[in-house]
Amino acid sequence: xxxxxxxxxxxxxxxxxxxxxxxxxxxxxxxxxxxxxxxxxxxxxxxxxxxxxxxxxxxxxxxxxxxxxxxxxxxxxxxxxxxxxxxxxxxxxxxxxxxxxxxxxxxxxxxxxxxxxxxxxxxxxxxxxxxxxxxxxxxxxxxxxxxxxxxxxxxxxxxxxxxxxxxxxxxxxxxxxxxxxxxxxxxxxxxxxxxxxxxxxxxxxxxxxxxxxxxxxxxxxxxxxxxxxxxxxxxxxxxxxxxxxxxxxx
Amino acid sequence: xxxxxxxxxxxxxxxxxxxxxxxxxxxxxxxxxxxxxxxxxxxxxxxxxxxxxxxxxxxxxxxxxxxxxxxxxxxxxxxxxxxxxxxxxxxxxxxxxxxxxxxxxxxxxxxxxxxxxxxxxxxxxxxxxxxxxxxxxxxxxxxxxxxxxxxxxxxxxxxxxxxxxxxxxxxxxxxxxxxxxxxxxxxxxxxxxxxxxxxxxxxxxxxxxxxxxxxxxxxxxxxxxxxxxxxxxxxxxxxxxxxxxxxxxxxxxxxxxxxxxxxxxxxxxxxxxxxxxxxxxxxxxxxxxxxxxxxxxxxxxxxxxxxxxxxxxxxxxxxxxxxxxxxxxxxxxxxxxxxxxxxxxxxxxxxxxxxxxxxxxxxxxxxxxxxxxxxxxxxxxxxxxxxxxxxxxxxxxxxxxxxxxxxxxxxxxxxxxxxxxxxxxxxxxxxxxxxxxxxxxxxxxxxxxxxxxxxxxxxxxxxxxxxxxxxxxxxxxxxxx
Numbered sequence: 001x002x003x004x005x006x007x008x009x010x011x012x013x014x015x016x017x018x019x020x021x022x023x024x025x026x027x028x029x030x031x032x033x034x035x036x037x038x039x040x041x042x043x044x045x046x047x048x049x050x051x052x053x054x055x056x057x058x059x060x061x062x063x064x065x066x067x068x069x070x071x072x073x074x075x076x077x078x079x080x081x082x083x084x085x086x087x088x089x090x091x092x093x094x095x096x097x098x099x100x101x102x103x104x105x106x107x108x109x110x111x112x113x114x115x116x117x118x119x120x121x122x123x124x125x126x127x128x129x130x131x132x133x134x135x136x137x138x139x140x141x142x143x144x145x146x147x148x149x150x151x152x153x154x155x156x157x158x159x160x161x162x163x164x165x166x167x168x169x170x171x172x173x174x175x176x177x178x179x180x181x182x183x184x185x186x187x188x189x190x191x192x193x194x195x196x197x198x199x200x201x202x203x204x205x206x207x208x209x210x211x212x213x214x215x216x217x218x219x220x221x222x223x224x225x226x227x228x229x230x231x232x233x234x235x236x237x238x239x240x241x242x243x244x245x246x247x248x249x250x
Numbered sequence: 251x252x253x254x255x256x257x258x259x260x261x262x263x264x265x266x267x268x269x270x271x272x273x274x275x276x277x278x279x280x281x282x283x284x285x286x287x288x289x290x291x292x293x294x295x296x297x298x299x300x301x302x303x304x305x306x307x308x309x310x311x312x313x314x315x316x317x318x319x320x321x322x323x324x325x326x327x328x329x330x331x332x333x334x335x336x337x338x339x340x341x342x343x344x345x346x347x348x349x350x351x352x353x354x355x356x357x358x359x360x361x362x363x364x365x366x367x368x369x370x371x372x373x374x375x376x377x378x379x380x381x382x383x384x385x386x387x388x389x390x391x392x393x394x395x396x397x398x399x400x401x402x403x404x405x406x407x408x409x410x411x412x413x414x415x416x417x418x419x420x421x422x423x424x425x426x427x428x429x430x431x432x433x434x435x436x437x438x439x440x441x442x443x444x445x446x447x448x449x450x451x452x453x454x455x456x457x458x459x460x461x462x463x464x465x466x467x468x469x470x471x472x473x474x475x476x477x478x479x480x481x482x483x484x485x486x487x488x489x490x491x492x493x494x495x496x497x498x499x500x501x502x503x504x505x506x507x508x509x510x511x512x513x514x515x516x517x518x519x520x521x522x523x524x525x526x527x528x529x530x531x532x533x534x535x536x537x538x539x540x541x542x543x544x545x546x547x548x549x550x551x552x553x554x555x556x557x558x559x560x561x562x563x564x565x566x567x568x569x570x571x572x573x574x575x576x577x578x579x580x581x582x583x584x585x586x587x588x589x590x591x592x593x594x595x596x597x598x599x600x601x602x603x604x605x606x607x608x609x610x611x612x613x614x615x616x617x618x619x620x621x622x623x624x625x626x627x628x629x630x631x632x633x634x635x636x637x638x639x640x641x642x643x644x645x646x647x648x649x650x651x652x653x654x655x656x657x658x659x660x661x662x663x664x665x666x667x668x669x670x671x672x673x674x675x676x677x678x679x680x681x682x683x684x685x686x687x688x689x690x691x692x693x694x695x696x697x698x699x700x701x702x703x704x705x706x707x708x709x710x711x712x713x714x715x716x717x718x719x720x721x722x723x724x725x726x727x728x729x730x731x
């Protein structure tokens with residue numbers, strides 16, 4: 001589904017990613033862990049097509065198509081979803097209007113009929129129950145006045161509405177209390193199936209108690225330095241990232 | 251950033267959708283302005299003597315006046331001798347049915363998406379359609395007449411209700427008020443007149459569509475709305491104009507008089523031809539709009555969404571004379587390409603316990619310049635007056651400008667004046683967020699701008715709000731921030 005080859009990227013002139021290789025297949029959950037500044041969020045943003053991040057080398061294919069040929073909205077409609085680390089507020093734009101536009105843009109892209117207002121609201125009710133998001137939130141403007149936890153929940157709600165084939169969760173667990181973490185994780189697990197894949201970007205092993213990854217990758221100084229099964233996460237939690245540095249001989 | 255500017259550039263380069271000239275026979279007089287021309291206008295309209303006197307007084311005063319230069323605008327020299335001051339469609343007879351109306355005219359309305367017939371049938375909006383200077387068709391008059399409501403062209407009002415005209419004409423905007431008001435007073439050709447009798451609630455939204463149509467014809471509309479004691483009316487004004495190469499002068503006057511406990515809502519969607527993307531052509535819009543809250547506890551609300559005209563000079567204002575009177579000004583002004591707008595309001599508090607609110611949302615794109623200019627004046631006797639002003643500017647791209655010029659004069663110590671102002675840019679992060687959900691940049695900008703303007707759009711009557719939202723989006727197509 002996703003194939004990243006020898007990816008290099010810069011932010012504000014500074015090299016951040018220095019040769020990433022990663023393959024994600026349908027039905028898999030990948031966790032990308034690593035210390036601050038290792039390039040985790042950069043990777044997420046490059047995949048989504050944020051123009052503040054400049055790709056200098058390498059290739060990414062998504063569903064067999066060159067991702068660099070696609071604008072961010074086309075990538076989204078191809079099924080790539082990014083749950084933002086810091087979701088922005090859009091004052092005056094209601095969640096309903098925002099999501100209705102988003103859902104129908106996806107449908108149009110797939111040559112499907114746009115949803116009627118009634119069908120849309122029905123879908124929204126269904127997905128709201130799935131991620132246990134309060135109706136009060138979805139009646140407000142996009143993320144406006146939401147707490148940190150509410151914003152993250154709202155990201156997962158949008159993911160449920162859009163049903164992506166590849167979901168990238170950028171530190172979705174940060175800022176969540178245990179209850180919210182459980183709800184968010186539960187939502188992600190419910191959405192998981194054999195046709196879609198998930199990339200979890202996180203600092204902590206905690207999230208992986210709830211969403212069990214098939215693969216764990218350690219990102220350090222712009223490269224994936226270690227890949228293994230879920231047990232790697234426990235080892236990291238126990239030994240800290242210094243252990244990786246030592247292993248690398250630093 | 252570069253990408254964004256490019257996108258903004260593209261979005262703003264869409265051609266004006268309503269640019270066409272309809273081929274209707276027009277009766278015009280020779281171009282130029284002098285006393286003789288004014289006499290001809292008055293004679294053509296078969297006006298009583300007091301009207302001619304009003305016009306001549308205004309003309310003589312205008313000759314001594316100078317065009318105001320304090321606005322943040324670059325206005326080319328206007329040659330008044332090159333302008334035709336009167337043009338009327340030649341078919342002036344009143345029609346029994348739409349079948350008798352010039353089909354070309356009907357097509358014009360259709361192209362604008364405002365079919366008279368449908369408006370009549372479906373929305374219950376009485377439409378007094380003004381093409382160029384003379385009212386061609388007035389609808390719903392009978393329904394209104396049953397309640398004693400007068401809604402007609404200005405010329406008809408002069409003929410049939412000269413007493414009301416004589417009493418109220420120039421009350422809110424005197425003939426010598428300013429350069430453009432004086433010009434309008436001298437040469438105005440037609441417009442709309444509304445009178446709501448005591449204790450009457452107007453059962454429908456009153457609406458007029460203005461359209462500048464004949465070539466080289468300055469349009470000088472005059473609107474007078476009188477709401478008698480305990481009455482209510484909502485008036486809608488909406489405009490689009492056909493595409494032209496040469497600039498067209500438009501100097502309208504709107505007067506509103508609200509008597510005791512009367513309430514007047516005046517909503518405008520303005521979409522005159524703004525000129526092309528290089529700043530060529532477009533309407534010069536120099537408008538004087540003023541309401542007087544003359545009676546106690548009277549209310550006047552100005553709501554407007556402005557996206558058109560090459561140059562806009564416009565300050566819908568209120569004089570709060572009656573004690574406990576209330577006034578609001580809610581405005582969205584969008585400028586793109588080389589458009590220039592200097593708009594705002596004046597709230598003059600004279601009565602006690604008077605309250606005014608100003609919400610101004612400026613949106614600038616392209617190379618445009620968008621200024622808010624507002625005056626809040628509280629007279630010494632206006633005890634406990636209150637004003638709240640909020641002026642926000644939103645910038646798209648880095649080649650446009652936004653300015654705010656608030657003037658506050660308070661003559662007593664019991665009044666409370668608040669002023670808030672913000673300037674923001676459409677965030678790249680907001681656009682990216684929308685993109686990531688599958689929404690194109692163009693749609694994202696439309697959405698974000700509409701969200702920003704929502705507070706004001708929500709004040710518009712329903713059918714206008716929808717139109718206004720579309721207009722904001724269309725006006726920004728090709729221009730991303």
